[in-house]
Amino acid sequence: MRFRPGASGLALLAVCSLTLAGCSAGSLGSSDSGGNGSIELTYLIGNQDQDVKEGEQIAKDFHGKFPNITVKLETRPAGSEGDNIVKTRLSTGDMPDVFAYNTGSLFQAIAPQKNLVSLNDQPYIKDLDDNFKKTVTADNQVYGVPFGGFMGGAVLYNIPVYKKLGLTIPKTWAEFMANNAKIKAAGGIAPVIQTYGETWTSQLFVLGDFHNVSAADPSFADDYTANKAKYATNPAALKGFEHTEAVHDAGYENKDFASAKLPDGLKMLATGKGAHYPILSGVVANMVATYPDAAKNVGLFALPGDDASKNGLTLWTPGGVYIPKTTTGDKLDAAKKFLAFIASPEGCDSQNKAGAPTGPYAVKGCSLGNDVPQAIKDMQPYLDKPGASSLALEFLSPVKGPSLEQITVEVGSGIRKAKDGAARYDDDVKKQAQQLGLAGW
Structure with missing residues (x-):
């Protein structure tokens, strides 16, 4: 169930991803490998502007701290073409010294035990966020460090609207719907912004609800992978579809929900024409760039479920940085130093220089900086509190289907009932699971 934004969504979220990548190369510093004890590393990254800037x-x-080590950048194409390049270069022994790639199911697909250097002996491993470590671990070996911040599948909300109407942050779905009722009664403000003109944005009530699903049914991800649990028949999993339906049926959506696009939704939220926008936190930087006051006027809270005591945030992890086994000798030692730098407060500070973080870092001791938008600050308490955050399903299961965004548009538009939509999605993922050759399907 990998969350794949549409074209404009990808442009906005490129800042959050190291896996959106073109092929060019450039170098920083002037040292050549082997000259005067100097070492040159090649680092394969994405070619999006923010990727290159970071x-x-x-x-x-890093070169400033280790003057004898120079890092040269090389980039690769996006999407399946980039995936194929990574797999081909690993299989032919032609992978650069260090490379950035996906975490989760796509990380598992590059045979980490065979192709990557384990980092279990590195002291900084204990400082990596447990949620992140799960996505770069195979056979109890950790293979990658995080680059970039977490993203949350959450509700962005307009703080002045909340203050004006005397609303408090909801921790249950009932409280959320009560807030929506008060907002609608006040008039002139859409309680819930939906932007189905870009279908990928329709999925948040389902995808962002997974923390609540796993809190209610901790075995769901494993059972789902084994074809023992279904969205249509698991009460906790069905909730996301039911919530999508309920918001529509109550008339809480903006009037132009069917045609509005992401920029329209961000404008409504930033200007107070809409109160809530269920969306990935990765859009915050773009919103603030267009509407600077949104940095202080827009906050974030986790999607509410049934149990306030288990309320928490569903997370999309940062990309990973890895060392292939073909990196050996002095270059391997230098590569380990490079990853240690990335996975340190100094590395996080370096990323802060390149642009505002899109979410909390997955490294203990890292700071978001003083100028981070309020919505991003609001994510940190969820990560700091044990049990208050968990991974999106796509990081826990390879089972995913391509049609969820079309189905959630139908459910959120009143075209299809929640249970029917969930059943349709169950059929959708079945085809994908069979293609993957997963057991039990």
Whole structure:
């Protein structure tokens, strides 16, 4: 169930992903490998502007700390073409010294035990967030460090609207719907912004609800992978579809929900024309760039479920940085130093220089900085509190289907009932699971 935004969504979220990548190369520093004891590392990253900007900054700052090590950047194409390049270069022994790639199910697909250097002996491993470590671990070996921040599948909300109407942050779905009723009664403000003109944005009530699903049914991800649990028949999993339906049926959506697109939704939220927007936190940086006051006027809370005591945030993890087994000798030692730098407060500070973080870092001791938007600050308490955050299903199961966004548009538009939509999605993922050859399907 990998969350794949549409074209404009990808442009907005490129800042959050190291896996959106073109092929060019550049170098920082002037040292050549082997000259005067100097070492040159090649670092394969994405070619999106923010990817390159962050890569250049981390390479510059690392070189400043280790003047004998120079990091040269190389980029790769996006999507399946980029995936194929990573797999091909690993299989042919032609992978650069260090590379950035996906975490979760796509990480497992590159045979980490065979192709990557384990980092279990590195002292900084204990400082990595447990949620992140799960996504770069195979056979109890950790293979990657995080680059970038977490994203949350959450509700962005307009703080002035909340203050004006005397509303409090909801921790249950009933409280959330009560807030929506008060907002609608006040008039002139859409309680819940939906932007089905870009279908990928329709999925949040389902995808962002997974913390609540796993809190109610901790075995769901494993049972789902084994074809023992279904969205249509598991009460906890069905809730996301039911919530999508309920918001529509109550008339809480903006009037132009069917045609509005992401920029329209961000404008409504930032200007107070809409109160709530269920969306990935990765859109915050773009919103603030267009509407600077949104940095202080827009906050974030986790999607509410049934149990306030278990309320928490569903997370999408940062990308990973890895060392292939073909990196050996002095280059391996240098590569380990580079990953240690990335996975340190110094590395996080370097990333802060390259642009505002999109969410809390997955490294203990890292700071978001002083100028981070309020919505991003609001994510941190969920990560700091034990049990208050958990991974999105796509990081826990390879089972996913391509049609969820079309189905949630139908459910959220009143075209299809929640249970029917969930059943349709169950059929959708069945085809994908069979193609993957998963047991039990």
